Amino acid sequence: MIIFNEEINKYHASDTLSASKIKFFEQKGPHAFYMKYIKKAWPDEDTSAFAFGRAFDCLTTEPDKFDKLFLVQPGNVDGRTKAGKEWLASVPSGMQVIKPDEWDRLDKMVKSLSYCAPAQKLIMPCMPQVTLRSDKLQTRPDFFCNDYTVDIKTCSNLSGLIRGYDVRKYGYHMQAAIVRDVMRQEGLTPKAHYLVACEKVSPYRVQVIKFKESTLNEGWDAVCEQVALIEYYKTFGDWPQTVNEIEEV
Numbered sequence: 185m186i187i188f189n190e191e192i193n194k195y196h197a198s199d200t201l202s203a204s205k206i207k208f209f210e211q212k213g214p215h216a217f218y219m220k221y222i223k224k225a226w227p228d229e230d231t232s233a234f235a236f237g238r239a240f241d242c243l244t245t246e247p248d249k250f251d252k253l254f255l256v257q258p259g260n261v262d263g264r265t266k267a268g269k270e271w272l273a274s275v276p277s278g279m280q281v282i283k284p285d286e287w288d289r290l291d292k293m294v295k296s297l298s299y300c301a302p303a304q305k306l307i308m309p310c311m312p313q314v315t316l317r318s319d320k321l322q323t324r325p326d327f328f329c330n331d332y333t334v335d336i337k338t339c340s341n342l343s344g345l346i347r348g349y350d351v352r353k354y355g356y357h358m359q360a361a362i363v364r365d366v367m368r369q370e371g372l373t374p375k376a377h378y379l380v381a382c383e384k385v386s387p388y389r390v391q392v393i394k395f396k397e398s399t400l401n402e403g404w405d406a407v408c409e410q411v412a413l414i415e416y417y418k419t420f421g422d423w424p425q426t427v428n429e430i431e432e433v
Contacts (some may be wrong), residue, residue, distance in 0.1 A: 185316075185318075186315070187317065190313075190315040190324075195315055198317075200317055200320065201212060201411060202321070202323055203358045203362055203407070204355070204359075206355070206358060206414070207355035208221075208356070209413070209414055210410050212425070213423070214423040215425045225265050235280050236330050236384070237407070239255075240293060240382070241336060243294050244326070245327065245336065246312055246313060246315055250322060253278075253318055254279060254280050255282065256284070256287045257287075258271075259284045263268075264291060292386075293338070293382050293383075293388050297336075297390050300380070300392070302392045303334075303392050305388055306334050306378055307327050307331075309329055310333075311329075312326060312327055312328075314328035315324065316370075317366065318361060318365070318369050321362045323386045325423075330372055331375045331376075332376040332377065333361070333374070334372060334378045334379075335359065335379050336379075337380070337382070338384045339384065341385075342383060346393065351379075351399070353408075356403075357400060357406075358404075362407060364404070377394075378394050380393075413427060
């Protein structure tokens, strides 16, 4: 199904498998997956890098929601002082504080993205934050059209994405492969899947990356392999620390 305007909390509350859940299983193992997504007993892991990425994502896909989710710390507020600590304590619950230097970088990144004509040409006709969900899988591309999707990513350097290393490290090809699968199930004919990557350090370069069909197929094979393992462990109720007790290298 294709769902417009689904709240992000509702999306994350779904038990349907996403690329991030599958990648977590692959990297952390069956037991960690069980503790996080089935028993719901895994501690929340939120870092400043994750928060920064969410802020950039919000500014680029749903800027009207930014002021409801984030609060930019004034430049004259020092969190080490009594007054600064009082200001931080007054921040409404659930809002993420963006430090002045972070806001400066975000502003430069958003401007750099706005100057990238190929990226803007792809983004402008699209709907932001559309949920795609099947019986087993779900994903939420940043921008959705009937025949292609675009995901916005941040990075320290574009080279890892351009060479494909970071695409595989972070499972971006798996995410795009899930998009392709759900779109096909909905009777659509996806022609392309793109990443638009922006460096979070000067000179804040922006690069449009188009997935090759072979890369999408590789991602889909990885998805199917991990989903089969997750379903196996769900069926038998045994969640070991690692998939294989002994590995040869």
